[in-house]
Amino acid sequence: MSEATVISRSVRASRGGLTAYAIWLALALALLLLPQLFPSRLALSTMSLMGTMIIFALSYNMLLGQTGLLSFGHAVFFGLGGYFCVHALNLAGDYGWPIPLPIFPLVGALGGLTFGVLFGAVATKRAGTAFAMITLGIGELVVSLALILRRFFGGEEGITTDRTDVLSFFGYSFGPQSQVYYLVAAWCFISVAAMYAVTRTPFGRICNAVRDNPQRTAFIGYDMGTVRFIAFSLAGLFAGIAGGLSAINFEIVNAAQMGAVESGSVILMTYIGGVGNFAGPIIGAILVTWLQLVLSDATQIWPLYVGLLFIGIVMFAPGGIAGMLAMQGPVIAAGKLHRVAPYYLLAAIPGAIAVIGLSILAETSHQFSIRAAYGPSITLYSLPFDVTSPLPWIVGLVLAAGGVWLFLRAARLARNAYEEAIAGGAA
Amino acid sequence: MNDGVVLELSGLFKSFGATEIIRGVDLEVRTGERHAIIGPNGAGKSTLFNLVSGHLSPSAGSIRLRGEEIAGMAPQLINRRGLSRSFQITNIFPRLSVWENVRCATLWALGYKYSFWRSIDGLDDVNARTEEILTEIDLLDRWRTPAGVLTYGEQRALEIGLTIAGNADVILLDEPTAGMSRAETERVVALIRKVSEQRVLLMIEHDMHVVFDLADRISVLVYGEIIASDTPERIKSNAAVQQAYLGTEAA
Amino acid sequence: MIEIIVVSTLNGVLYGMLLFLMASGLTVIFSMMGVLNLAHASFYMLGAFFGFEITRRIGFWPALVVAPLLVGAIGMAVERYGLRRVHSHGHVAELLFTFGLTFVIKEVVEMIWGKLPADYRVPGSLDFAAFTLFSSDYPAFRLFVLLVSIAIFLALLLVIKRTRIGLIVQAALTHPGMVGMLGHNVDRIFMLVFGVGVALAAVAGVIAGPILITQSNMAGLLGPILFVVVVVGGLGSLGGAFAASLLIGLVQTFAVAFNVSLADLFGSTAAGEVLSVWLSDIWRVTVAQVAPILPYLLLVLILIFRPRGLMGTRDT
Numbered sequence: 001m002s003e004a005t006v007i008s009r010s011v012r013a014s015r016g017g018l019t020a021y022a023i024w025l026a027l028a029l030a031l032l033l034l035p036q037l038f039p040s041r042l043a044l045s046t047m048s049l050m051g052t053m054i055i056f057a058l059s060y061n062m063l064l065g066q067t068g069l070l071s072f073g074h075a076v077f078f079g080l081g082g083y084f085c086v087h088a089l090n091l092a093g094d095y096g097w098p099i100p101l102p103i104f105p106l107v108g109a110l111g112g113l114t115f116g117v118l119f120g121a122v123a124t125k126r127a128g129t130a131f132a133m134i135t136l137g138i139g140e141l142v143v144s145l146a147l148i149l150r151r152f153f154g155g156e157e158g159i160t161t162d163r164t165d166v167l168s169f170f171g172y173s174f175g176p177q178s179q180v181y182y183l184v185a186a187w188c189f190i191s192v193a194a195m196y197a198v199t200r201t202p203f204g205r206i207c208n209a210v211r212d213n214p215q216r217t218a219f220i221g222y223d224m225g226t227v228r229f230i231a232f233s234l235a236g237l238f239a240g241i242a243g244g245l246s247a248i249n250f251e252i253v254n255a256a257q258m259g260a261v262e263s264g265s266v267i268l269m270t271y272i273g274g275v276g277n278f279a280g281p282i283i284g285a286i287l288v289t290w291l292q293l294v295l296s297d298a299t300q301i302w303p304l305y306v307g308l309l310f311i312g313i314v315m316f317a318p319g320g321i322a323g324m325l326a327m328q329g330p331v332i333a334a335g336k337l338h339r340v341a342p343y344y345l346l347a348a349i350p351g352a353i354a355v356i357g358l359s360i361l362a363e364t365s366h367q368f369s370i371r372a373a374y375g376p377s378i379t380l381y382s383l384p385f386d387v388t389s390p391l392p393w394i395v396g397l398v399l400a401a402g403g404v405w406l407f408l409r410a411a412r413l414a415r416n417a418y419e420e421a422i423a424g425g426a427a
Numbered sequence: 428m429n430d431g432v433v434l435e436l437s438g439l440f441k442s443f444g445a446t447e448i449i450r451g452v453d454l455e456v457r458t459g460e461r462h463a464i465i466g467p468n469g470a471g472k473s474t475l476f477n478l479v480s481g482h483l484s485p486s487a488g489s490i491r492l493r494g495e496e497i498a499g500m501a502p503q504l505i506n507r508r509g510l511s512r513s514f515q516i517t518n519i520f521p522r523l524s525v526w527e528n529v530r531c532a533t534l535w536a537l538g539y540k541y542s543f544w545r546s547i548d549g550l551d552d553v554n555a556r557t558e559e560i561l562t563e564i565d566l567l568d569r570w571r572t573p574a575g576v577l578t579y580g581e582q583r584a585l586e587i588g589l590t591i592a593g594n595a596d597v598i599l600l601d602e603p604t605a606g607m608s609r610a611e612t613e614r615v616v617a618l619i620r621k622v623s624e625q626r627v628l629l630m631i632e633h634d635m636h637v638v639f640d641l642a643d644r645i646s647v648l649v650y651g652e653i654i655a656s657d658t659p660e661r662i663k664s665n666a667a668v669q670q671a672y673l674g675t676e677a678a
Numbered sequence: 679m680i681e682i683i684v685v686s687t688l689n690g691v692l693y694g695m696l697l698f699l700m701a702s703g704l705t706v707i708f709s710m711m712g713v714l715n716l717a718h719a720s721f722y723m724l725g726a727f728f729g730f731e732i733t734r735r736i737g738f739w740p741a742l743v744v745a746p747l748l749v750g751a752i753g754m755a756v757e758r759y760g761l762r763r764v765h766s767h768g769h770v771a772e773l774l775f776t777f778g779l780t781f782v783i784k785e786v787v788e789m790i791w792g793k794l795p796a797d798y799r800v801p802g803s804l805d806f807a808a809f810t811l812f813s814s815d816y817p818a819f820r821l822f823v824l825l826v827s828i829a830i831f832l833a834l835l836l837v838i839k840r841t842r843i844g845l846i847v848q849a850a851l852t853h854p855g856m857v858g859m860l861g862h863n864v865d866r867i868f869m870l871v872f873g874v875g876v877a878l879a880a881v882a883g884v885i886a887g888p889i890l891i892t893q894s895n896m897a898g899l900l901g902p903i904l905f906v907v908v909v910v911g912g913l914g915s916l917g918g919a920f921a922a923s924l925l926i927g928l929v930q931t932f933a934v935a936f937n938v939s940l941a942d943l944f945g946s947t948a949a950g951e952v953l954s955v956w957l958s959d960i961w962r963v964t965v966a967q968v969a970p971i972l973p974y975l976l977l978v979l980i981l982i983f984r985p986r987g988l989m990g991t992r993d994t
Contacts, residue, residue, distance in 0.1 A: 011526075011548050068770070070774070125985050128769065129714045132773060133905045133909045133977075134981060137906055137909070137977040139902075144971045148967060148971075201544065202543075202553075204543065206534065208522070208527070209520050211522075212521055213520050213521070216518050216589075218502035218506070219480065219511065221507050221593055227541065264777070301788070304782065304785035306781075307778060311775065311778040314771055315764055366790075369790045370791075
């Protein structure tokens, strides 16, 4: 009796603990204060995009991480949410409906939910590989249809809107980017909180059960098809909110936003961040959005680097970045972080060298084959190279090969150190 | 409910392609009964469980649970009618903690279904029931451990926990003591005795000590047919059973 | 009309056979290894670009042999050093690995050959009219592509029916769980099967490159249709993949050939006047424009009415 009550109380208490409130308060404060730290227009629009992508990636993880469903067509709901939002904005503007802008992401949510229910009814009849292929097919179907139904989807150019046309909200017109940022931030906070809450409900737990062992859930009374269907619909709803915010942010939606590239990029974000952890997709959305911005400025072949990062994560760190961070928990708890940190540094240096070497090889061959018209000279890491000479190739090859070799050795050492620290902590 | 018959199988057939695995099984399980099914390997015992629990649908025949036809129903529908089963090969949720494993199994019976609007940690009846089950299967001190890293014996106990958590009154246990040491087996037998007090139990078991220790009634399945269904004493002395199954052991 | 039907049938069978060249490898890999290789169309694209590059430097005939061998070797390396490693992380990780591969292969192709279509032409030795059908010439190269696909199809059939490896593949197709029991050389068989599978896709790339467009988006365009083929046929069913390949090949070619819209059919009637206002988008769409949607529509319909696919037995 004694221990039983202890567990029951601690479980009950864990839901409204002080630390939990502190984390949510900190998140709200961070969202409020970020514009003071990064007030530039570029930073504000980047953060607006990140907020949107956080919602999108988390909605995707309701499928992949929580329920074990690998969808290749999640952008459909993002895009449709955007279209519904844009059309609602245009109608409201034309007819003077007294609806303020912050309400409109709900229209996106409704669009996402409606089509989540519709497509979910078909897709969740199957699971596993077949489900993945069906979602891929649905994505292709919707994009091809969009190019035919021009009145609703606006063809290749898409549909534009003006977010300042609708009723102002307590005097805010939402013309300036900073006001849009706060709109996104507010919806981001609401959506993150709502999606977190869902993970802590009976349904959320049953989703995990379906992910772990779908067949067994039938023998504890649950219909796995229904569980998947509800998860799919809810994921559609939140993706629709993200799509609506994106439409408000950019004032345009086009068919490409429902397509395979967008669906692929949400997979990349979610998985790189980590599917096993609620915070993973948030980290992934922020990191990948930032990488896209920084890398696309620096090089034309930036998607190659993001793709390689993704493959690296799939092969070597299936828990994603959040998973790697979570692995440090026991080390910190044992007070041994100072023991392993030097090994991490030791691995990071040759790792960085390998990345530099690989990028030199990639950029050199890119210049050599495609951009030959621009001449043989290229500037890499502030150093001038001539791609027709063997020098950059040799430098790249040596750095890459040497870096990888050293990294693998250092990684082994780091792993040993980590395991030692954990074992020591347990003893 | 005629004569307290809870589970009634009649004229049950199951074939895979041309192979008949279950060939006309008739079986009655009554209120308060602990009923064991024994038989040589390949006799169709697990197939029989799969038919009753909805994992497979029969080729012909009927299965009645408290007079209601359940043959061919989906497993979850049968489970909701109060029949729950365990598996021969441990079948749990490996990444969820022991606590969450059992808690998930209590949810439907307590009426929470697909609720995505109430906090699970705030459901006092769910938490209390989960604790009760964990106490019963003696896994309370392992409540935070991911089920996948439990020892074999602990996983078998959890398997039984999942089976009884939904408060089903008919439980089917598929070789609950398979692969266990003597000491572990004794613990599981005690556990089975405890959990079957208020329930009807149907179990497949190879260990004859366990069978004769626990069962009120034994049915012998050979080549897809029940050749005898009787009290342990009479089964022991049944000539046909001795010849077909017990062989020299009983002689 | 008959001309359209005959030519469309020829082209449809041709396209279908090309699809099957890829779908067969995909199906065998899936049956044996349990992983649907999402990068299969990317290996087809690599085949086309390798074919283009080798044709440019040496000639088409060496390219037809060397390019698939090269792609097969790359495939084996990918299996050995990538996929096998990911296997322990589970099913989703394997799918995601091949998904990441599509991304990287596309980028590498763009890095080397750019985004514009490559100038991959029909080789001179096959650039003539094979025969004249009604009023139009049928190009010899198309006939060649058809013959190569059929030859490989027959060779494949022979290998599967008559050789030891073929027996193992057959066993895997019917009893996917049993492959693990094959013993210690199962790793080598997996590597070989993966290599041969993607090499077949590369053959398709080399011979299809000159008639379809050799461009960095060709994998992205073809991949989804390929997956429709294997799902519609029934995952893991070689016969189903064959039927679905031909079906989709024919449906798409015929749809493209018929340039009819609802407006053409009902345009002048009174009802047409009313409908044309309300359905203006759908009204003017021709069957040809709908062609890209048809495979996906077929996929959805099959899933509603026959969830395991045409000949599938498996419930993955």
